[in-house]
Amino acid sequence: MLSGNLLWVLSGTMLLGIAAGITGTFSFLQKQSLVGDAAAHAALPGIALAFLLTGQKELPILMLGAGITSALSVYCIQWIVSFSKLKADAAIGLVLTVFFGIGVVFLTVVNRSPIGNQSGLNNFIFGKAATMTKADLMWLFISAAIIILVSLFFYKEWKLLIFDPVYAKGIGLPIEALKATLTVLIVMTIVTGIQAVGVILMSALLIIPAASAKLWTKKLSTMLLLSAAIGGIAGITGTFISAIRTGLSTGPIIVLVAASIFFISYFISPAGQINKYRRKMQFRKQGDIG
Amino acid sequence: MIEFWVVLTGLLVGVTCGIAGVFLILRKMSMIADAISHTVLFGIVMAYIITQSLNGFWMLIGAAVAGILTAYLVQLLHSSGIQEDAAIGVVFTSLFAAGVLLITLFASNVHLDVEHVLMGEIAFVPWDRWTVLGLAMPKAVWMLLLVLVINIVFLLLFFKEMKLATFDPVYAATIGIPVVFLHYGFMTSISFTTVAAFDSVGAILVVAMLIGPAATAYLISKTIQQMFVYSMLFGAGASVIGYYLAKLWDTSIAGMMATTVGLLFIITLISLKIIERRRKALVHKLEMS
Numbered sequence: 001m002l003s004g005n006l007l008w009v010l011s012g013t014m015l016l017g018i019a020a021g022i023t024g025t026f027s028f029l030q031k032q033s034l035v036g037d038a039a040a041h042a043a044l045p046g047i048a049l050a051f052l053l054t055g056q057k058e059l060p061i062l063m064l065g066a067g068i069t070s071a072l073s074v075y076c077i078q079w080i081v082s083f084s085k086l087k088a089d090a091a092i093g094l095v096l097t098v099f100f101g102i103g104v105v106f107l108t109v110v111n112r113s114p115i116g117n118q119s120g121l122n123n124f125i126f127g128k129a130a131t132m133t134k135a136d137l138m139w140l141f142i143s144a145a146i147i148i149l150v151s152l153f154f155y156k157e158w159k160l161l162i163f164d165p166v167y168a169k170g171i172g173l174p175i176e177a178l179k180a181t182l183t184v185l186i187v188m189t190i191v192t193g194i195q196a197v198g199v200i201l202m203s204a205l206l207i208i209p210a211a212s213a214k215l216w217t218k219k220l221s222t223m224l225l226l227s228a229a230i231g232g233i234a235g236i237t238g239t240f241i242s243a244i245r246t247g248l249s250t251g252p253i254i255v256l257v258a259a260s261i262f263f264i265s266y267f268i269s270p271a272g273q274i275n276k277y278r279r280k281m282q283f284r285k286q287g288d289i290g
Numbered sequence: 291m292i293e294f295w296v297v298l299t300g301l302l303v304g305v306t307c308g309i310a311g312v313f314l315i316l317r318k319m320s321m322i323a324d325a326i327s328h329t330v331l332f333g334i335v336m337a338y339i340i341t342q343s344l345n346g347f348w349m350l351i352g353a354a355v356a357g358i359l360t361a362y363l364v365q366l367l368h369s370s371g372i373q374e375d376a377a378i379g380v381v382f383t384s385l386f387a388a389g390v391l392l393i394t395l396f397a398s399n400v401h402l403d404v405e406h407v408l409m410g411e412i413a414f415v416p417w418d419r420w421t422v423l424g425l426a427m428p429k430a431v432w433m434l435l436l437v438l439v440i441n442i443v444f445l446l447l448f449f450k451e452m453k454l455a456t457f458d459p460v461y462a463a464t465i466g467i468p469v470v471f472l473h474y475g476f477m478t479s480i481s482f483t484t485v486a487a488f489d490s491v492g493a494i495l496v497v498a499m500l501i502g503p504a505a506t507a508y509l510i511s512k513t514i515q516q517m518f519v520y521s522m523l524f525g526a527g528a529s530v531i532g533y534y535l536a537k538l539w540d541t542s543i544a545g546m547m548a549t550t551v552g553l554l555f556i557i558t559l560i561s562l563k564i565i566e567r568r569r570k571a572l573v574h575k576l577e578m579s
Contacts, residue, residue, distance in 0.1 A: 028373075028376055031373060031375055032375075033375045033376045033379045034321055034375045034378065034379060037379060080559070083559070083563070084509055084559055084562075085508070085509070086315075086505055086508065086509070087315075087318050089318050089319070089320040089321045090315050090318070090320045090501055090505045090508075091505075092320070092321060093320035093321055093323070093324050093497060093501040094320075094498070094501050094502055094505050094551075094552070094555060096324065096497075097324070097495060097497045097498035097501065097502070097548055097551075098498055098502065098548055098549065098551060098552030098555075099552075100495070100498075100548070101495050101498055101544070101545045101546070101547070101548020101549050101551070101552070102545065102548070102549050102552070103545070104492075104495070104542045104544065104545030104548070105536075105539075105541050105542050105545035105546055105549055107542075107545075108541045108542035108545060109539070109541050112540065112541075126390065200328075200386070201383055201386070201387055203379060203383060204379070204380075204383030204384070204387065207376055207379035207380060207383065208379070208380055208383065208384070210376070211372060211376045211377075211379070211380050214372070214376075215372075248391070248394055248395075249390065249394070251387070251390075252386075252387035252388075252390040252391045252394075253387075253391065255383050255384060255386075255387035256384065256387050256388060256391065259380070259383070259384035259387065262380055262384075266367075266370075271371065273370065276370075
């Protein structure tokens with residue numbers, strides 16, 4: 001059952017999960033999780049537009065288009081927040097839906113054009129890892145490897161940026177440039193993942209592993225390792241399940257595997273509910289005796 | 291006649307969402323509405339699996355339950371120490387994924403495909419009719435009218451309380467206003483709005499209609515009453531303009547409506563900036579002279 005191709009796809013989604021787990025942790029700690037959601041939805045118009053303009057469905061071209069509109073959406077959110085009295089949540093929601101709406105407009109144009117019917121662009125909405133070719137996977141490997149390496153390279157700087165931005169500025173770190181690099185990396189993660197997971201659920205891969213890891217530890221390095229591991233496990237397990245049962249999109253299953261891990265962590269982790277309850281009971285007992 | 295029904299449906303979506311969106315923006319809950327619009331899918335599928343029918347009534351109930359569940363779960367995770375944006379992200383992606391999975395597993399043969407739920411097909415609205423009191427109107431129009439009435443009644447009954455609970459929740463709680471009840475009541479009305487609109491504009495684009503017009507109105511309003519009026523006007527305007535643009539370019543109507551929402555917002559924001567700059571320049575000139 002483990003055909004050669006499946007093995008490739010599995011390692012691809014695992015690597016993707018690891019990369020998303022790492023960048024997701026940084027965006028989680030910056031409280032930017034939902035910006036990632038908007039950026040993921042905003043990949044759709046880029047994909048459709050890239051196809052309309054070039055008439056090709058070569059992955060690098062579509063990825064480039066997706067990257068441009070994703071980055072543009074993040075920029076739009078920042079612009080709206082700083083130039084109007086609108087709050088961040090409204091700006092994120094507005095940008096997310098408008099970009100997605102534009103994406104649907106372009107996608108409909110693509111689907112109605114004679115070449116568009118077989119373009120398979122619809123797969124980008126929910127993801128179909130099984131349809132990935134060797135060439136597609138090569139791009140995924142390269143880009144995931146870059147994401148992981150760059151994250152490790154900037155680890156110290158980002159750590160400082162997140163936990164003590166004032167000090168970071170004081171010792172002369174280029175704050176804005178570091179933030180921009182992080183945004184670029186997050187957009188890159190999204191673009192890498194959309195073919196396997198789809199634009200709608202890609203943000204889950206950024207948010208859920210990080211949120212689960214946070215329940216287990218308070219240390220950034222441990223959190224990164226855990227989050228990467230959870231992302232990797234979710235990627236590999238989800239793809240495997242969807243490969244056994246044909247007809248299931250990969251995205252939802254990967255997300256559900258990740259969600260199960262979160263759910264378990266929510267109860268049994270040190271910061272989880274069971275532990276909390278036990279501690280509460282202990283306090284009550286001590287109170288009774290004293 | 292067919293065009294009339296489509297435009298009317300669009301108008302109703304615009305007005306209903308415009309009304310519901312005002313308090314969403316003011317209470318800073320836009321992203322919870324986005325979450326609900328995703329999880330409503332889960333509620334609808336569950337309603338279908340349990341009743342084995344696509345009855346609109348059960349769908350409304352399923353959606354309302356899913357909406358309240360979403361609001362409740364986000365609250366639960368948030369209060370146990372998970373930051374709010376992550377709590378929203380975890381809850382809606384999981385429930386949405388579950389909804390998509392359930393559709394592909396149990397409901398793939400029926401008229402409940404995921405793309406329809408996401409993008410809607412307002413052009414098909416006129417063919418699915420219900421006759422109530424001898425009046426044959428499209429199902430979507432009936433549902434939207436019902437939800438519009440519910441939203442208006444909710445506002446008329448609780449306008450003062452909502453206003454206070456929004457701007458000064460602590461004071462509202464002290465003088466005995468049921469803040470929690472209002473929160474969940476409002477979430478229910480958002481779920482109703484979402485499910486009524488989802489048939490025509492799709493679950494995701496309904497959020498554009500919920501947030502966009504109200505956000506645009508927020509830019510130019512001085513009072514909450516003004517904001518309601520502008521929000522309804524922007525919502526209705528976006529849907530009508532969007533419809534004709536979509537017709538012109540033969541593309542997705544719902545997508546074009548969301549695009550128009552964005553356009554209206556950008557135009558309003560930029561003209562506001564220009565007016566502000568001019569006013570400043572004028573003041574500057576007057577001070578100089």
